[in-house]
Amino acid sequence: MTDAVLRRGILAAGAAAAIPAPASAQGQGALAAFLAALASRRIEIIDLTQTLHPGTPVIQLPPPLANTEPFRMSEISRYDARGPAWYWNNFSCGEHTGTHFDAPIHWVTGRDLPDGATDTLPPARMIAPACVIDCSAQAAADERFVFEPRHILEWESRHGRIPAGSWVLMRTDWSKRSDPAAFLNMRADGPHVPGPSAAAVRLLVERDVNGWGVEAVGTDHGQAFSFEPPFPAHALLHGANKYGLASLTNLDRLPPTGAALITPPLKIRGGSGSPLRVLALVER
Numbered sequence: 356m357t358d359a360v361l362r363r364g365i366l367a368a369g370a371a372a373a374i375p376a377p378a379s380a381q382g383q384g385a386l387a388a389f390l391a392a393l394a395s396r397r398i399e400i401i402d403l404t405q406t407l408h409p410g411t412p413v414i415q416l417p418p419p420l421a422n423t424e425p426f427r428m429s430e431i432s433r434y435d436a437r438g439p440a441w442y443w444n445n446f447s448c449g450e451h452t453g454t455h456f457d458a459p460i461h462w463v464t465g466r467d468l469p470d471g472a473t474d475t476l477p478p479a480r481m482i483a484p485a486c487v488i489d490c491s492a493q494a495a496a497d498e499r500f501v502f503e504p505r506h507i508l509e510w511e512s513r514h515g516r517i518p519a520g521s522w523v524l525m526r527t528d529w530s531k532r533s534d535p536a537a538f539l540n541m542r543a544d545g546p547h548v549p550g551p552s553a554a555a556v557r558l559l560v561e562r563d564v565n566g567w568g569v570e571a572v573g574t575d576h577g578q579a580f581s582f583e584p585p586f587p588a589h590a591l592l593h594g595a596n597k598y599g600l601a602s603l604t605n606l607d608r609l610p611p612t613g614a615a616l617i618t619p620p621l622k623i624r625g626g627s628g629s630p631l632r633v634l635a636l637v638e639r
């Protein structure tokens with residue numbers, strides 16, 4: 356090494372030392388504080404996801420409508436002659452299977468949104484606060500419970516106005532129905548499953564929510580085919596570029612306000628939704 360090269364190296368090291376490290380690298384930034392809170396368990400991570408398996412209930416549409424395929428899994432190899440040191444599977448399912456994300460292009464009202472598919476959604480909307488509205492008592496008393504504007508206004512009278520960009524999650528304890536037939540709750544006149552009225556969905560759009568999440572198989576009421584407009588949680592929310600989350604669980608472990616949801620769907624090109632892992636961060 357020549358003296359000149361050595362001198363340049365020393366000068367470069369000196370210059371680097373003179374530039375202050377970013378605050379986050381020094382452990383003083385917001386992200387460092389967040390990571391420290393995670394490490395010390397002051398922020399708890401709650402899994403709002405149902406386990407995917409071949410028995411995962413999927414929505415059932417009446418003929419002549421086409422239906423989604425269930426979740427399927429087939430083994431490629433398991434430390435055997437097909438692959439002596441490795442285990443892996445193929446799986447297939449519909450985009451709307453198990454705990455899943457509804458993207459705006461899922462509905463005809465959102466079909467032309469340039470950022471409405473799973474691969475065009477803004478990543479900034481994949482982490483957002485959650486407002487949890489407890490309707491478990493009403494859902495237990497009436498399996499056709501309709502979520503109305505008054506339930507939003509009553510919640511807001513206690514917890515403040517729903518902040519723009521928030522998820523609104525309807526807790527019904529429906530996820531505790533482990534029997535698939537009871538979960539889908541199909542009757543002669545269609546599913547008996549709680550969900551929002553069109554007026555409630557309009558108020559959510561007015562609040563400029565990030566999206567609407569439920570514990571049941573879909574975001575709409577079981578009888579929403581007869582609502583005006585039909586399927587308002589899909590028609591009105593997706594038309595307004597809002598998202599949906601279905602088949603959530605553990606909503607009974609969330610506070611009414613203060614949780615943060617992490618909800619990135621799979622980046623399927625032109626996808627209308629996808630199964631996903633939904634995580635809630637809660638401060639303890």
Ligand code: MN
Nearest residue numbers: 451457601628
């Ligand atoms: Mn869906």
